[in-house]
Amino acid sequence: MxxxxxxxxxxxxxxxxxxxxxxxxxxxxxxxxxxxxxxxxxxxxxxxxxxxxxxxxxxxxxxxxxxxxxxxxxxxxxxxxxxxxxxxxxxxxxxxxxxxxxxxxxxxxxxxxxxxxxxxxxxxxxxxxxxxxxxxxxxxxxxxxxxxxxxxxxxxxxxxxxxxxxxxxxxxxxxxxxxxxxxxxxxxxxxxxxxxxxxxxxxxxxxxxxxxxxxxxxxxxxxxxxxxxxxxxxxxxxxxxxxxxxxxxxxxxxxxxxxxxxxxxxxxxxxxxxxxxxxxxxxxxxxxYEQLRRAEIDDVGGLLELLEPLERRGMLVPRSRERLEYEIDDYVVIERDGMVIGCAALHTFGDARMGELACVAVHGDYRGGARGDLLLGEVERLARQRGLEALFALTTHTAHWFFEHGFRQAELADLPPLKRDTYNHARQSKVLIKSLA
The missing domain is CATH 3.40.1160.10 (Acetylglutamate kinase-like)
Known part of the structure; x- marks a missing residue:
């Protein structure tokens, strides 16, 4: 440059x-x-x-x-x-x-x-x-x-x-x-x-x-x-x-x-x-001027901007605008003075009483300030509110962060059937689970 x-x-x-x-x-x-x-x-x-x-x-x-x-x-x-x-x-x-x-x-x-x-x-x-x-x-x-x-x-x-x-x-x-x-x-x-x-x-x-x-x-x-x-x-x-x-x-x-x-x-x-x-x-x-809140449809543009660098590096699965708009109610965001600097999603699998912690991301300029912990805490709170008993996550790059926050390594068979059936074997993501009991 x-x-x-x-x-x-x-x-x-x-x-x-x-x-x-x-x-x-x-x-x-x-x-x-x-x-x-x-x-x-x-x-x-x-x-x-x-x-x-x-x-x-x-x-x-x-x-x-x-x-x-x-x-x-x-x-x-x-x-x-x-x-x-x-x-x-x-x-x-x-x-x-x-x-x-x-x-x-x-x-x-x-x-x-x-x-x-x-x-x-x-x-x-x-x-x-x-x-x-x-x-x-x-x-x-x-x-x-x-x-x-x-x-x-x-x-x-x-x-x-x-x-x-x-x-x-x-x-x-x-x-x-x-x-x-x-x-x-x-x-x-x-x-x-x-x-x-x-x-x-x-x-x-x-x-x-x-x-x-x-x-x-x-x-x-x-x-x-x-x-x-x-x-x-x-x-x-x-x-x-x-x-x-x-x-x-x-x-x-x-x-x-x-x-x-x-x-x-x-x-x-x-x-x-x-x-x-x-x-x-x-x-x-x-x-x-920095707040954690539920995502709104107007946040989609900010989410795309936040996630694109991580998707390009293969750390996250690419998400289209249409998918984000459809799933927007699953997201929480950290907004700083009008800019989305962090996000996480909770996808619920009610039949299995489990939730997927997905798309945890913090802008590169704002890492190191415990914002990932803040997002995880909010997702856990929402999961318990919905009566879920466990969270699971799929990751290829950041398993250590999940281990530090109480997740354990699990098997593909431990996932809800719907998630198990759509698992991308080409990515070989690690399966991690955390009990909410």
Whole structure:
């Protein structure tokens, strides 16, 4: 295969996602550390690309490190409580100044259209304003938070109108009250409330961490809110983990389809998460994007694509589209983000109280994740549900896998009569049986 242009294959494989994301609404939080560490230019290019591809963008801009630097320069030591600054008038003056500077810088970079720059020929209208209404945190544990606030509501209709006009909406972590005051807000809270109010398709939180890790240090690709929330218990108040994970779980529980935890330190994180099947970070969602389920007639095309390489290598008996359509009710599949990546079939021989475990297949890119075990477990469950006493399988290549899962070698005479009569002697498949007792 010609590999002179590896990006071509990536581009071809990303086309389903380009189509799926067009017209969708994404709320993206960029923490201030990303800009301090020089990642702003790359992220701006990625935002411009998403805009060009038809994604409706709301960008929430964090400014914590820039404000901290400004406070140090001004000789101000902020008081903290419950993970938040106590924003008195002196601190709030720095917050407002830094927010204005960062907003203007980002607007200027998104207006850059010189030749030989990534945004050449791309016209983007960036709009900010009093789009987030806020209220004061008030007095808590005897401490007056002054102008530290929390989101009261997001002006959803106004933001939708701006998105409908093709604008990119930029939200600094500031909120406005009906009495004309400005409040310091947590950027993750702004992002969460905005995504929820808009019913956004995605909430993307770009922080220092690449996602959530398990006990062995491996990245967790997908979690439900119920699975993720226990991690909040030991997270320091006001820290990135608490802020981002809290926002992600709340958004998922309130209608945001998918929330992604990504690292701005990974230059490929944003596009890699959005335009590849497996992504690069952790996704929090109420609805699993990999699921085991009964097959449907619309899965036939995916089954043919999954089985063809195995049939070509002689590991499976070829199955026609017509046969798959006829037997579709016998199949279970593992679907990952719209793609069939695994399957198995249970053909029932009721008179013999036996079932055939057939057509066990897992896509080559997804082996090693116990998906074969998952398929076998589901077939065994269905077999017991139907009152079957044993499973049998015919195999030429993978007898060891069946032995590891409780099958024993048997004889042709042990098969149900109908299967025995249609046995293909040319293939010389091994006969394996497992009791379900």
């Amino acid at each position: 010609d590999t002179r242009f590896p990006f071509v294959d990536w581009f071809r494989n990303s086309s389903p996602y380009i189509n799926a994301h067009r017209g969708r609404t994404f709320v993206i939080l960029i923490e201030g550390e990303a800009l301090v560490q020089g990642r702003g230019e790359q992220l701006i290019q990625d935002l411009a690309l998403l805009h060009t591809l038809g994604v409706r963008l709301v960008v929430v801009l964090g400014i914590r490190p820039q404000v901290q630097q400004a406070l140090v320069g001004a000789g101000i030591t902020p008081r903290r409580h419950q993970g938040r600054w106590v924003a008195d008038e002196a601190i709030m003056a720095e917050v407002e100044r830094v927010a204005a500077e960062q907003r203007l810088w980002l607007e200027a970079r998104l207006s850059l259209g010189l030749p030989n720059t990534p945004l050449h020929g791309v016209e983007m209208t960036v709009v900010s304003g009093n789009l987030v209404m806020a209220k004061p945190l008030g007095v808590r544990d005897g401490i007056d938070f002054h102008r530290s606030g929390e989101v009261r509501r997001v002006r959803e209709a106004a933001i939708r109108g701006l998105l409908d006009q093709g604008s990119l909406v930029l939200l600094p972590p500031l909120g406005y009250s009906s009495t004309g005051e400005v409040f310091d807000l947590d950027a993750a809270e702004v992002a969460r409330h905005t995504a929820t109010a808009l019913g956004a398709d995605k909430l993307i939180l770009l922080g220092e961490a690449s996602g959530l890790l398990d006990e062995a240090g491996r990245l967790r690709r997908q979690l439900t809110p119920a699975e993720a929330e226990p991690r909040l218990a030991g997270a320091p108040a006001g820290g990135e983990l608490a802020r981002h994970l809290g926002a992600a779980c709340a958004a998922a529980r309130h209608g945001v389809a998918r929330t992604h935890l990504l690292s701005w330190q990974d230059h490929d994180a944003l596009l890699g998460e959005l335009f590849t099947r497996d992504g690069v970070g952790t996704m929090i969602t109420q609805h699993r």
